[in-house]
Amino acid sequence: MFMHNKKLMYTVRVSEPNPVLASLMLEQFGGPQGELAAAMRYFTQGLADEDPGRKDMLIDIATEELSHLEVIGSIVAMLTKGAKGKLAEGAEETTDLYANITQGNGSHTLSLLYGGGPALVNSAGQLWTGGYIDSIGEPTADLRSNIAAEARAKIIYERLINVTNDPGVKDALGFLMTREVAHQKSFEKALYAIDNNFPPGKLPGKPEYTDKYYNMSQGEGDMRGPWNQGTQWEFVDIKGTDAPVNGGDGNPTVKLAASEMAAVNAVAARTMSKPDADPITGADLGAGPGAGKTKTTTGG
Amino acid sequence: MFMHNKKLMYTVRVSEPNPVLASLMLEQFGGPQGELAAAMRYFTQGLADEDPGRKDMLIDIATEELSHLEVIGSIVAMLTKGAKGKLAEGAEETTDLYANITQGNGSHTLSLLYGGGPALVNSAGQLWTGGYIDSIGEPTADLRSNIAAEARAKIIYERLINVTNDPGVKDALGFLMTREVAHQKSFEKALYAIDNNFPPGKLPGKPEYTDKYYNMSQGEGDMRGPWNQGTQWEFVDIKGTDAPVNGGDGNPTVKLAASEMAAVNAVAARTMSKPDADPITGADLGAGPGAGKTKTTTGG
Amino acid sequence: MFMHNKKLMYTVRVSEPNPVLASLMLEQFGGPQGELAAAMRYFTQGLADEDPGRKDMLIDIATEELSHLEVIGSIVAMLTKGAKGKLAEGAEETTDLYANITQGNGSHTLSLLYGGGPALVNSAGQLWTGGYIDSIGEPTADLRSNIAAEARAKIIYERLINVTNDPGVKDALGFLMTREVAHQKSFEKALYAIDNNFPPGKLPGKPEYTDKYYNMSQGEGDMRGPWNQGTQWEFVDIKGTDAPVNGGDGNPTVKLAASEMAAVNAVAARTMSKPDADPITGADLGAGPGAGKTKTTTGG
Amino acid sequence: MFMHNKKLMYTVRVSEPNPVLASLMLEQFGGPQGELAAAMRYFTQGLADEDPGRKDMLIDIATEELSHLEVIGSIVAMLTKGAKGKLAEGAEETTDLYANITQGNGSHTLSLLYGGGPALVNSAGQLWTGGYIDSIGEPTADLRSNIAAEARAKIIYERLINVTNDPGVKDALGFLMTREVAHQKSFEKALYAIDNNFPPGKLPGKPEYTDKYYNMSQGEGDMRGPWNQGTQWEFVDIKGTDAPVNGGDGNPTVKLAASEMAAVNAVAARTMSKPDADPITGADLGAGPGAGKTKTTTGG
Amino acid sequence: MFMHNKKLMYTVRVSEPNPVLASLMLEQFGGPQGELAAAMRYFTQGLADEDPGRKDMLIDIATEELSHLEVIGSIVAMLTKGAKGKLAEGAEETTDLYANITQGNGSHTLSLLYGGGPALVNSAGQLWTGGYIDSIGEPTADLRSNIAAEARAKIIYERLINVTNDPGVKDALGFLMTREVAHQKSFEKALYAIDNNFPPGKLPGKPEYTDKYYNMSQGEGDMRGPWNQGTQWEFVDIKGTDAPVNGGDGNPTVKLAASEMAAVNAVAARTMSKPDADPITGADLGAGPGAGKTKTTTGG
């Protein structure tokens, strides 16, 4: 059961209203690396995990992320408080009002649509989607997803700090950024507290394909590094003629029943393209009289 | 520049048509952990990476994932080949046709909508979304995202193998699963070939918050483990009275100009709720005559 | 700041695993009327509301909805616990495993994709979207949105109860359903505790259009009722010739600068359709030799 | 059957082209509170409603909303008419053309993507989604949804009026805003013309939970008001120890078959975290030699 | 201005309720090739078109598509009428009710979520999205989009007819399918009534690239046909060494200012991968003691 304490987890002291800055902050409220995505990622994992220690950790951190969501949302609310009031009350001349809110920029997204409150969109107005959550219910994969998610969130906070000059906002962002580092550490510990966590899951790989590196992109710029050389790797310089890697003719096959084959053949016959035709086409018609080879290059 | 060889990377030998199994396979064609998501994750990273070795690796693996996309798509095409023909030609009695395609299940999604071809949806018909791609242009974060993505894809292939009994499909899935293991290894090597990759990015954390573990979820079930105990951790048992962690009163503040304050006050006055009222409400009206405390519990 | 107590708000006692039922339950976990949507609706409103009493209520109820999210998510986790284990361990023959999980139905969505854990999708697998949240930062509108949202959620719970025969699940659903009724009552009281809450917002309507009911759909079946008759209404039986309601010629106009007009004219000239032509078309070509009026009706 | 009259429902007289203003207007064309969402909300309800009077009203208003969609779309078309022509014809020097269209702002969204025509996006370019439609086929809920939707649309029009200084656009927005007020009135009448519309639906609530208000958010700022005090309420000050409200131990339970339990145990064993370990982690590796407690706070 | 006549455009006589069939029908109500998408495609084009004849045609057909939307929506409403009533009233034993509604299939999507009414989702429950609309405001492109859209819609109706055995539904689907054919014809005529409609738009192509066909996919299966041979084509058999087609070294370049170059170099240095290292990785740690080349192939 969740409970709420009216005090923020971190006291926020915004210097002055700034709707454009508020738009940027939405990135961590309703964006892909934001706090709701983080909270839901860990919460959904925690609900289904059978390991009591890991479950406890997941819910601890999910709860903290919800508290962070409140912090970043409160920053947005403070930054838009002035604009919100004026918009609602029509308190200025129209022209001034629009300029005041947007500061010549695109912040109308936030202020006009959502009335100045924090909204579940990213800094460009894209609606939050459950597609941001990558939990799949296997701890050896999910913990790696969590580690990556914390790393990404840390970087977004770093970028926001780099473009913010309100000291109160910077200070709070620094706290939020730091906590992502701490969470990454916890998830790392939890991952490596599982024996044999690599490869993830239960099935082993096929020995003949596990240690090969296929060089699929070739030309000047081909490089070797620990990701494709060393004792763990067999480097395979793929050529067109090397396909398929398992032999055979490289064509997909399936065995059809006679009635199925008949239907497939009927489709094929109906939609057969005649390779030897040179039909007049809609483009030919559209290119006008005299259309031919050179027509397409002269245009309208 | 991409080029294409007409042979598949892995020869696929499907035993017999099975549209329901095809629906499941779509998970790795147009689903969140599928091959298009993988290819696009690495391709977008590779385009912008300045490090020549890592860029080479990213494009190598992106290209291989596109080749995997072709393999899994060909599996889908084989599994639906019979149904597709019959649907297009109306080759059976209607009732039989529907039963034949769906096998009493929900595979009409695939066969009816998309004509039996592979489509950019997951196994439940959810459209692929760019929200699946979590690249952010910082290698110390992106490589961790790639490691996690490969781990997840490996697991999904494992689950698909567990519910498939077509030996040809199982064989191809085994190849695809194994390559995810190999790719994870490459991304791991590339991550640790970067010095000081933790914390990701450039800014250090705030020392006072980096090593704390906040115990936010409490009660029977609280556990300790390496994620919150040991030399790297200070365990903090958060109580309601512990907020905010940086002192202060826990309220967000902002300094408004006088005109902004006036507008805020006007909104507040206009929308003030009267705490001492006990107004008749729409629910009271709706509950009918005699509505009162007990009414809501007796219903319609 | 949020905190979490390890005990559920409501003890859940599921009778036996049932992945298909779990899929249905997802409707209130990751669906449009579900608990996350409710929690986020009230939470985003509460963050920006200036009225202390209403703000308190919004956060109280948001917190309770998060606790409900945990209850419904735990129901899902219990219902899929058996399937999840078997899927992860490949514990049965493949054919049996698939049948066991799906029960001949479409529940593979839940079990295969998400590993048996609760996911932010609705019962058909549609990803949760921020588009479900309709908060706009004006209490006289938002409270009405909340009233409506609670009414909808109550109904979805009612429907789920009607198709569930697990007594433990039914019991928990009954609790969740009832709380929606209580929340609706709170929001109703809060709305009517605002004086002059209708019309919402600040600007009055235009007197000449406020009380008219336009009868736009006509024919047998036209009805009168309190929504279009009585002292508050002027009933207007719209005919084609009644447009526009404000007079004028019913055409939109704008005054263009000369250079703009020139460009518009250039576009118009370039893309002008010749009404008197009877051009041969791509369809004519496609219909084959002898194509004409009757061709299209004879088909392939 | 729908029919169309070539005259707009309301004659629109735009003063001059303004692509940035056009972008804002899209909010009510393709945004969540816009006219398409309104029309589709009522139309889908009307198709399935059994009550002849309510069905008539729903289709009347749906039809009017479609006519409003045409009005707001025509406003957009007028505001972008100049930019559209220049963009299509490349009629100016490139630099001037870009500046002319965007006015130093973000309106390229509209003009570049959609060629100056109205598009089904909101003012930030978010694609319209069926997730905006909240109809569920139960009149006592749907009518409340409609009331709320009209209230929200009224407010968005009010905000657009507040930031518009083109008198012709303001005039048309005033008409559209006013009609939302009228529609809200109709839906209110229709709701209260249903006896016992509260609680919505058929099932009564559980008496023991209907009238309780759970105080979930606590601390300075706790308030009482008609939403949690008075004859209809029992106020419950929830403490951590109060969970669960129905007694029991607060843990979710399910009875598994032996084979299911075995599989669950196998997963648990395979993914068990060792709480007493202090494993070296990827973060430790990444922090470089000498990594330890203080390392994470000093960064790169 | 739109108006509505209470009679359907086509009298629908459904034989008996069938919720599963209703789910399929949703494909043309809220699916990508459905009637709402069609109506909105033509309506948005019509609003902005300057050509009076084409504008008239676009609105004529948009209005007819709205009338078709009503027809297909009414079919859905009839097919679910029985299930809807039972669901709302809980009129049967629970087990029977669920079986009755779903017929052992996945139709709970429709009946449970949407209460039996038509909803803006496709047959798999995917929400309708504005991404289905491909209008861009240039008639020579938009008319081709319309031709294609009608062709697709015709095929979906054909497939639905092929799997339907209710004669009343089949009859109505036949009408709707036929009208798509008629609409395609109109759009074809309108396209070819524009002189020089190919290439679309105003700018001519670059002569050196207009008529080349690049053979990018090579191997057994390479074919020639009118799309790459004949007087209009120059066939180019691309080899890896043929890139880039415009000469140069095939690397993208940009000229950076000194401060920009310095920043780029700083990033590069910070995130440099050491190609000669062979670092221990997280995967090595995770593979357990003794991890090495063969470890990854033996698994958990």
Next chain:
Amino acid sequence: MFMHNKKLMYTVRVSEPNPVLASLMLEQFGGPQGELAAAMRYFTQGLADEDPGRKDMLIDIATEELSHLEVIGSIVAMLTKGAKGKLAEGAEETTDLYANITQGNGSHTLSLLYGGGPALVNSAGQLWTGGYIDSIGEPTADLRSNIAAEARAKIIYERLINVTNDPGVKDALGFLMTREVAHQKSFEKALYAIDNNFPPGKLPGKPEYTDKYYNMSQGEGDMRGPWNQGTQWEFVDIKGTDAPVNGGDGNPTVKLAASEMAAVNAVAARTMSKPDADPITGADLGAGPGAGKTKTTTGG
């Protein structure tokens, strides 16, 4: 199998960094008419096509579009290279940094969120969606979709050229635009190489509805043209009384079983609206004492 050559298909020479221009270029990277959508449209068709020549062509062009995706993505990477470095390194004073990146415009979308790399969003930040892909597995429809898609892409490139003044970018856009023209030609040839490609598919239309043009939008502005006059058309001036076109009473019907009818009646009775009532409503309550007819026009 795909392979990659490290050289771009077209050498890109960007003059100088310009993040705002980069945002615009994203339209063809992650937008609806962009190169990924094109590649996936043809690739998914090619996988399932039975005709060897057409299949070859589809994969050829899909592969070329992937190569174009790399070209446009490289343009984005070059245009943001300077901003990316500064953002990552915090290389300037904060205020300057923000201004430098955004140039007073909304380009923070690209630079802040995605770190300066190309992302799968359009120029307004909308995530790419599988809804952009309209393949349905029937060549006579899909080829028309391809023709239309190429026409749209050509126009978007034309618009981008019109607002770009970097000569290197313009040059590359010209190449990409031209290739769309060539591809359209190929698809046209392939379509007309199929005999009897109109009507698409197999089923003929119903003769009585194939050649009728329904004039649904009436009034001043009604026009005739080849799309509704000539030997192929019967022009029908629809009046309200003309519905339904197939006779009958225009009401949808279905035959219900007795138990179904009883349930429907129960719902109808429970939710019956009383047309003769004039109930007090929530709006009446909200309008305050003295609310009545004129109240709604005076507002707050």
